[in-house]
Amino acid sequence: MAEYILVKKSQVSLFKSIPFYYQTQNGEYSLYKKKGDRLDEARLKKTKYPDLYIFDADRETAMAELIAALNKDFEKKIAQGKLKEVRETLEFIVEEALAPGQEKNMTALPETLDILLGRYHNDNGAMEYLRKIESNSSILVKHTVNVTALTLQFCFFHNFSESDTRQLAMAALIHDVGCSQIDKTIIETSKRLTDKQFKIYTTHPEMGHGMIIQSTDFDMAIPKVALEHHERIDGSGYPNGLTRLASYSQLIGLIDSYESLTYRGKAFRKVKKPFATLSLIKEEVMRGKFSKELFKRFTSCLGA
Numbered sequence: 001m002a003e004y005i006l007v008k009k010s011q012v013s014l015f016k017s018i019p020f021y022y023q024t025q026n027g028e029y030s031l032y033k034k035k036g037d038r039l040d041e042a043r044l045k046k047t048k049y050p051d052l053y054i055f056d057a058d059r060e061t062a063m064a065e066l067i068a069a070l071n072k073d074f075e076k077k078i079a080q081g082k083l084k085e086v087r088e089t090l091e092f093i094v095e096e097a098l099a100p101g102q103e104k105n106m107t108a109l110p111e112t113l114d115i116l117l118g119r120y121h122n123d124n125g126a127m128e129y130l131r132k133i134e135s136n137s138s139i140l141v142k143h144t145v146n147v148t149a150l151t152l153q154f155c156f157f158h159n160f161s162e163s164d165t166r167q168l169a170m171a172a173l174i175h176d177v178g179c180s181q182i183d184k185t186i187i188e189t190s191k192r193l194t195d196k197q198f199k200i201y202t203t204h205p206e207m208g209h210g211m212i213i214q215s216t217d218f219d220m221a222i223p224k225v226a227l228e229h230h231e232r233i234d235g236s237g238y239p240n241g242l243t244r245l246a247s248y249s250q251l252i253g254l255i256d257s258y259e260s261l262t263y264r265g266k267a268f269r270k271v272k273k274p275f276a277t278l279s280l281i282k283e284e285v286m287r288g289k290f291s292k293e294l295f296k297r298f299t300s301c302l303g304a
Contacts, residue, residue, distance in 0.1 A: 004029055004053035005062075010093045010112045012052060013044055014069035018062045022050040029053065067115050071162075074116065078156040087149040094145055097127060098134050117173070118166040125216035126173060132180040132211075137187045139264070140179055146259045148172040151252065157301035168248060170218065171225040175252050178208025178226060190266045202238045205230055221248050229253040234288040254290055254298055257281060274302065 004021060012020075020033035032052055033039060054062050077086050093112045117126055133140045151172040155165040179187055182204055186197050193201060208226035212218060228249035231237035237253075245253075258277055265271040272280070278299055285295045 003056040007052045010096050018054050018058050020052045075156055078153050090145045090149050117170045129174040129177045136180045136184055139188050144173055146263055147255050150255045154301045171222045175225050175229050178204035181207045205239050225249050225252050229256055232289040
């Protein structure tokens, strides 16, 4: 019996050269899209369609097209300044990857997220960390998606290499994995943290660093971001009051601050417009907490 491979819903609009099939009520597979056609993305958002499959013999061709199309799609949206679309796409990809039962579907193509991050040929560490984060707080998942989207925006705008872009995106995606070990009430409260709660919260960078180095072989730059993203170059950050930080850590730290102020309101602090957020961060730049050059580069990419 011929084998068919499920196409993830986040991948459906990316294919053109591969025919699609659907399963009929009697269990047979019938042609849904012929070779050379592309399903319209706008129609896909409005129309319910069946689970779609490719023929196993097309797997290699499908992988090559999928990887190229996904990277091109993200780069195009970011170049056009469609950050909201990038965030929405990333959020959908993450939600799909974390859906119950997905990890058991061995006949599907690799996770879209793994392809984007260049991990499809290695381990699934990123997915495991995301599951830990998601199991503790859905708010954290949205935060990591936003930080990752903003990081991709920065990398594409400033013409980072493909390898550096993927490494930074991976670092952004799991920078807060240590928060999965913190009491959910502390993570999700809208109130100002008490001194005791804040002390507990400040343990998450070291816990995240330990989790990453103990269970994966990621480049050391990635766990270093988890450890240093709350450090500041004037020594006022935590957990170690460092003044010499890795460049990746400084960037993710700046983006993390921008995202928190712009997208996550608290009872004592409403969400701010991007310009107001940048004005606040600029004050911190002038006090020596962030690099002036890094801040300038970040603001320039937001205006793309």
